[in-house]
Structures are given as C-alpha cells and as structure tokens.
Amino acid sequence: MPKDMIELENITKVYRMGKVEINALRGVTLSITAGEMVSIIGASGSGKSTMLNIIGCLDKPTSGKYLFDGVDVSQLNDNQLAEMRNKKIGFVFQDFNLLPRATALANVELPLIYSGGVHHRRERTAEALEWVGLGGRANHKPTELSGGEQQRVAIARALVNNPALILADEPTGNLDTHSSAEIMSIFRQLHQEGKTIILITHETDIAAQAQRTIRLSDGRITS
Amino acid sequence: MKFRDSLVSAIKSLASNKLRSTLTMLGIIIGVTAVIGLMSIGRGAQAMITSTFEDLGTNVIYVLPSIPGPGLMGPPSVEPTLTMDDAKALANPDHVRSVVAVAPSCDNYGEVSFGGESVVTIINGVTPDCQWLLNYSLASGQFISERNVSRRDSVAVLGDKVATDLFDLEDPIGQKIKIKGRRFTVIGVLEAKGGAFMGVSEDELLMVPITTFHTRLFTQQTASGEDAVDSIMVQVASAKAIDEAIYDIEDVLRQRHRLAADDEDDFRAISQEEIVGMLEQITGVFTIFLGAIAGISLLVGGIGIMNIMLVSVTERTREIGVRKALGAKRRDILGQFLLEAAMISLVGSAIGVIGGFIVSHLISRINIGGEAIPAVVSPDIVILAISVSIFIGLVSGIYPALRAARLNPIDALHYG
C-alpha cells in the first residue's frame, strides 16, 4: 500500500486584521498519497490558496498538525523549511512569478543556486527547459515570452531540482484554452512519471483531469 | 548559496539599474576622493614644513625674546630683551657646553633700490656664523665677514630674487644700492633656494652686518638701552647636547637679565626639533581635521546607499518572495543585499581612489607663493579611505538587507 506523503490533521488558519478575525481554514483534515494527482476546487475565498501555501511550507497553520513524509513540519526551523521548499517541493503560480530581468535559463537555474553542491547545473537547467519544449528560448526574458511559454518556464523551474511534490495554484488561470491544454498535458505527464501533484483550479474540466478532486467551502472540505 | 553565485547575482542586479547604481556610487566616489585629496594636502603641508626646517642647520637652538605669559605659539614679545652681549655670552663654551656657533640676527622690512628699480624686502642684520647655521651658499661674491661686523661696513648680501629684481642680468657685485635711502655696496649674492616658507620665499631677503643694521637702518633697543636682537641661533655639537645646552642658555640668560628666582624667563629657548615637532603636531591635527570633514561626505554617501537599498528591497519584495519560495535561506537574501551594498562601496571607493590621486596630483601642480604643496597620496591614507567606505557601505547595507531577509515568503510573494 502506498504511504501518505501529506497528512493534514485539523488544520486551521486565522488571519487577524486589527480587530477582525478571518477564519481562512476551519479544521482541514486530509491525506494525499505519494504519486497522486489531486485537484482542489472551491469558491473564491474558500481557502484553497491558504491550504496550498501551508502544504508548500510557505505559510504556517494557526493550529493543527502537518506531517510531510512522516515529519512534523511545525518542528522545522526556517532553514529546514527553506530546504524543504528547495528540494522536495516545486511551485507553479497563477502569475508565473518569474524574475523579470533574468533570462529563462537563469530563472530555471534559481532552485539549483540555493541548493548546495549541485553538479552539472547548466546541463540540468537546459534539460529542464528542453523537457517543457523551450530549449530554443533559453536566453529570452519573460517579457519576450507568451503566457503559456512563461508558465512552461515556471514549470521547468519547479522541476529542475527533481522534487517529489508539485504544487500549482491556478496554473492555467491566466492562459487561453490552447495554452491551458498544453500545460495540463505537461502536468499529466509529470503525474505519469510518478510526481505527486496538487493543483488548484476554478474549471471543472481541468479538475476532472486529476484522480481526485477536493472541494473546499468556507475553509472546510466538503467532499 | 555559493559566493560566486551571490557575486554574479549582485553584479547582475547592479548592472540592471546602471543609472541608479552609478548615482549611489557617486556619493562614495566623492567621499573617498575628498578624503584622499584633502588628507594628501595635509600630509603635503606637513612634509613641506618639515623639509623647510631640515634645510636649516642641524642641532640648532633658537633663543627668542618673550614676555612671560601663556601660549607656546603665542604672539612675539613687544619688548626686546635679547642683546648682542647675550649672544657673545652664549658663544662662550664655559657658559654653554658644546656650543659650536652663535648667530644673533635682526630683521625688518625696508625699501631697497638700484637705479630706477626698487623693491620692499626683508632686511636681515646678521653675523658671519649665520651663513653656516642657515646653510646659505653664495652664487657670487662673499658673505658678511667678521671685519664687516666690527667696522659696521655698509655692505649687503642679496637673496637671489632681490638680485634679479634689482639688477636683472647685470652683475650686482660692487654695485651701490640704497637701503632706506642709505648707500650700501653689494658684496655677495646667495644661491637660489627655490623654497618658500609660509608663503615667503627664502630668496626674497637682503643681509647686512648686524652692527650696521643697528646703527644705520633700524634702531631697536632693550629697556636698558642696549642694541636689541630679534633672535639668537645657537648651534651645538650634537643632538645629544641640545637639552644640556638649553639648560645652560637659560642659566646664562637668567643671570645676565638679573631675573629673581621666582621671575619667569623673559626669553624662550627652543630646539629646532621642538619647533618641527610642534608644527608637525599642528599640521597633523590639520590633516585629521581635513580628513574628518571629507569623512562627512563619505557618511552622506553611506546614507545614500542605505536609502537606495531600502528602496530596492521594497521594489524587489516579490523577487525576494520568489527566491524564498524556491529555497533561498535568510542568509542567502541577507548576503545578496549586503554584497550589493559592499560592491557599490568597493567599486565607488576604487574610483574614488583614482579621483583622489588625480586631485592630489592637480593640487601639487598649483603654485602657492613660490612653491606647490607636495601633496602625496600615501598607502595608509588609501587604506583608511577604502576601509572606512566599505565599513560605511556594509553598515548602511545591513539594515535594508536584514529587512529583506526577515520577510515572510508568502507576504513577500503577495506584495504589490
């Protein structure tokens, strides 16, 4: 039986804005097995991004327990969390978040720069770009690339350090249907190659491409 | 993150905003240029003063009249207290141990003329020993002799500039000039020294026997009616003998001036080393003062760096968020911003050093009163300026860098 990669137990997240408290997550319990492809859907403001950021160690829950590969994430210090993000997790954002002044190659190389003692950095970077079909655009800056191409650079960046988990927050949200289809086929291929993938989407046909769909409503999982 | 990666990243980031980086650097460039330029002037002035005194004879003690009162470099006495007889007494080896030569001298300003030409210059009343004590060499003719002094001859020895001013290319030897309307015969011309001391050229003077100075040119007397001298130079055999000699001089003069045990000295005896030491101290303070003023501009440059780095951290908040999401640790972000600040100040001070060299070179070519200040950039000034500027660069980089490093990844990603 495949083991659980991610275990969330009664996770809550409260944002305090002055006197107002916003309960972004109200007790989320969830397990995701290694190698699964999961989609998350829900209304705007239902807590999807909040949950994904906690899973991705970008944010900390207010309460609850989070185990990643059996390790209690709340016990990790800042440097260990940075290492997790660097080696085990790859992020893909809705608005790409590429460094505007850096070339595609330099953007993809970033995770390797922050990962000590990596050999063949240039080769691995070029390989990742090749894999998303942008070998010929290595020296282009983000502004010189289409939205779909930018997102493919971002995916190459997420992959370059060979993480087990890929997190994508509305990766097709800013793309036309054609580019969306291309990006989704990349995710499906990654899933076939054994990566664990969690992606947030608003579109049911995209959600349907995952093995499992998690529905969030007002900070709770409804199905 | 490896240092080489950080360096490449810092260079790229600075290069991507060249105008801003250059303007930020300008503060440091100006600061370092100012520190090096001004301190080299100070050092140059110091070197100039020291070398001027070293030109004079060695192991010389200056005896000057002085009213009792405070102040090492205070205004000179209004009352002359030293006499020719004092000088004679000091020349006696029974009185002053190891005395080699004694030269009393008087000086004043007066008009000197020959034919249609006339100049106002310093007129020195001297004795033959003056030549050895002050290292004067003659271009032509001879110096004032013992005979000239005892017979109160109306003879004069001209400084190089006075000679050319009055005679142009003519040979002055044997010519009759007028000093304050009285006729004198020129017997010698000094070799050009070329130097200037405190703006007065050492070639702009004229010497007559001290006795003639008193009887024919300027009467100046002590309270008791004797001919007064303005200074007495006493040369002793060796540097070791100086302290002893000063003690003897004080003893002799106190006795001769009939000072009671609790009266203060009415003269001062200072060794040349003491004067040089005093002047070096003054110019040293002056140098530090100049450096400190220039240091303020370096400080302003540092504030400029801090300002720009803070703006840059704010502007690049999202970039910081992205880097953190991809695994950058606090120390990576801290290092990146510190390195940028360090690079600005390092490159800025490198250019500033070149600027300092240029400024100091230009200054050493400006002629002030016959001689330029030999402004020299010494390695210690350069090291001081660079280390202060890098220190300031790092200190001003630390706060912005810490702000960047402490950013929460998710807040940084969502910024703006």
Ligand SMILES: Nc1ncnc2c1ncn2[C@@H]1O[C@H](COP(=O)(O)OP(=O)(O)OP(=O)(O)O)[C@@H](O)[C@H]1O
């Ligand atoms: N940094 C924050 N400070 C305060 N409130 C926040 C913050 N981030 C999110 N929230 C709030 O928490 C709730 C959940 O936000 P979240 O971003 O997780 O929603 P979402 O499901 O991703 O929505 P969308 O589909 O619009 O992206 C929202 O009400 C939001 O306003």
Ligand SMILES: [Mg+2]
């Ligand atoms: Mg969202």
